[in-house]
Amino acid sequence: MAQTQQPTDTTPILSVSGLNLHYGEAQALKEINLDMIRHQVTAFIGPSGCGKSTLLRCFNRMNDLVESARITGSIRFNGAEVNEPSTDVISLRRRIGMVFQQSNPFPKSIYENIVYGLRISGVNDKSTLDEAVERSLKSAAIWNEVKDRLNDSALGLSGGQAQRICIARAIAVNPEIILMDEPCSALDPISTLKIEELIEELKDKYTIVIVTHNMQQAARVSDVTAFFYLGELIEAGATRKIFTNPEKKQTEDYITGRFG
C-alpha cells in the first residue's frame, strides 16, 4: 500500500511496518506501512480522528502515557526497533523532538525554556548553554525578537512566538527528527507563514514529520504526503503527485473537499 519516493542517495530514517494500535477495544491504526526519508518533510493529512496524530506519537513513544494503548508491529528508527521495552525512551525522545498543537512553554524564562532539554540531560556549562540558546533561537528564526529579553517569562510571548520558542526548545537538544503535531492550528496566518518558512529552513538539518489539517500547508511545505482515513493509510507519495494526480478515489475526494 505504501508508495514512497526513494531517491537513490537517501535511506529511510523512520520505517513503519505492519503497525496496529488499539485504544482498549477500538483500533486506531490499522496495518500502517510507511517510510520517512532523511531531510525530507513528510506531511500527514486526513480528517479528524483518522489516527495521524496517534501515529506521530508512536514515533517518540508518547503513547506510553496512555494506559489503554496497545501497539503491535514495528517502527524502526535508524534501523533500531522503537517499540521494544528495552528501548531507552529518554534518549529516543531526545533524538526525536516534538512540537505540539498548542504551544506549551514552561512557566520559566525564555532562556530556561530553551536549555531545559540540556539541563535535564546534565549539561550545566554556561557557555555551552548560551551557545545552544543562540543557535536554536536563530534556527527557529526568533533570535532577533527575543534576544534582549531572554530572562523574561516565556508566558508573555504571543502565540506565534511561543510556538517558535517550542520549536527552538526542541532544536536545542539536537534531535534527528522533529515531529510537529498541527503546529499552526492555533496561530494566525502571519505566524503560520513564519512557521512554514521555518520548516523549509529546518529541512536541511532535520527530518520533519508534520501533521496538518490544512491541505494548502501540506502542499506548501512537504515533500511527501500521506493521507489517512479511519486509521488506515490510504495513500502516500510525493506531495505533487498526491495533490495533482492521486491514485485513490478517497484521496482525490478528500483533497478536492468532497468529503471530510
Next chain:
Amino acid sequence: MKKFWKTGEPYVLATGAALAIVLVMTLSLVGVVVSNGLGYFWPKQLVRFELKDGSAALGQIMQHEKNPISGERRLQLKIANRDVFGQDFRWIDEKDITKRSLPADAMLLERREHGNYFGFLKSVTAEGLDIPAAAAPLETLERALKLVAEKNEASRKIKGQMSDLNNRAERLRLKLLKLEYNGKEQNSAAIAELTTERDKAMTEFNALNEQSSASLAEITRISASFEDVSGGSKEIALIEIVAHQRPNSMSFIAKCGAYLERVRELLLDDPRESNTEGGLFPAIFGTVMMVLLMSVFSLPFGVVAAIYLREYARDGLLTRAVRIAVNNLAGVPSIVYGVFGLGFFVYGIGGSLDSLFFPERLPTPTFGTGGILWSSLTLALLTVPVVIVATEESLASIPRGIREGSLALGATKFQTLTKILLPMATPGIMTGLILSMARAAGEVAPLMIVGVVKLAPTLPFDGNFPFFHMDRKFMHLGFHIYDVGFQSPNVEAAKPMVYVTTMLLLAIVIVASSTAIYLRNRMRKRYTTSTF
C-alpha cells in the same frame, strides 16, 4: 415584575447579599473582639461615688444598664480590693448616688496577687533606703519602688543561678538513674563520683537559696500603707506592686505611655494570677511553635502523598477509595484526633520510646506524656487532608501539554515533577498550607489531651541543651481563652483578658496567612500559565 425576575438580576443580588451577610458577620466579630481588646489597657478614670446611705465607693465604671427587676438605671463599678471587699465588682443604682468626683490622688495599684487595689497613698515605710524623710509620700513611693526593683534584680540573678544549678542537678540525677539502672555494682565508682558532684551542686543551691530568701525577706519589709475609700487601711509590700498609676491626674501622653507598657507586658511577660493578669508570652510562643512544627510535619507528608495519588498511582478502585478516605478525614471531629493522638502518639510511640531509651526514669514518663511534639503531630494528622487535597487539585490543574512538552524533551517523570510540576503547583500547595495553619492555630479540643496545659513552667525552647524540648508541655492561646474565660476563679475580672487573647490569636493567624498569601502571590506571578 415578571420581566425583572427573568433577567436573572435577583439571583445576582441574592449572591451578593449572601456575601455581604458573611462579611458583616465576620467584621462585626472582629470588631467586637478588637474594640474590647484594645480598650482593656487604657487607664480608666477612678470615680468616687457618695451614696445616699452615707457610704462611698471608688472604682472604674464598666457598664450602664437597666436593672432587669426594678427597672432602675444602674452602673457596674469595678471596685477592686478583692482581698478587702471580697469581690471585684458591685452594682450601684443611679438614684442612690448623691455626688460623684474624680479625686486627683486616687491611685490604682497592680499587684502580683489579689488583683488591683484602688485607694489613696498614706505613707511609705522605707527603712534602710536612702530616701530623705521629708519627701512627699508619692515621691518616696516612686524612689522606693525603683530601689526595690534594683534589689529584686539582684535576687533574680541569684534565682537564675539557682535554676542553672537545679538543671545541672537534674541532669546528674538522670545520669545517676541510668547508671543505677544499668547495674549498681559495676558502675559504683562513677555513681560515687556523680553523687558527690550532685551533692556539691545541691549545697551550692541551698546556700544560694538561703541568700535569696534572706534578701527577699529584707525587701518584703519595705512597704507602703494605703487607705481605701471606706477608710480601711492596708499595708502593701512594695515588691507586690507591679505598677501604680493615678489615672485621674494623668495627661494623655502619660496614659499612652501606660498603655504601651501594658502592651509590652502582654507580649513579652509571663502570666500572673492564674493567667488572668500579666502577659501571654508563653502562650504566644507555644502557639507559634506548635503551628510551625505542625507545618513542618504536614506539608512534606501531604505533598508527597498527593504526588503519589495524582502522578503515580493507577486510577483504580483503590486510589478512589483512598481519595474518598482522605476527604472524609477532614470531616472527623477534632476531639477524635486528640484521642487518637493520645493513644497512638503519646501512649503508643511515646511509651515505647520511654521504655527503649529512658527505662531508668520510669514510671516518670519522658515522651510518654503529652508534649509539643505529640500535639504538633496530632494536628499535622488533622490538617494533612487539607494539604493533600490542595496539592492534588493544583497538580490536576496543570495542562497536559506542559507535562507532554517536558516528557517529549527526554525528561523523566521525576524530572518533570520536580522541575515543572511542583513549581507550578506551589501556589496551590501554599493555599493548602494557609488553610491548615489557620485551622491548627485555632484548634483546642485535641490539644487539651495531648499536651497543652494551663500553666507551663518552662518554654519548649530554651538555652539548656538540647534547646528544643519536644517532650515539654506548652501553653496555647486557644486553650488560654477557654481557661481564663471559663475556668478562672474570677471570670468577670478576666473578661478583658479573654478579648485580648482572642485578638492576639486572630492576629497570629492573620499574620501567618498574610505572609503565606504574599509568598503565594509572588510565586503565582512567576508560574501563571498562559491562555491554555
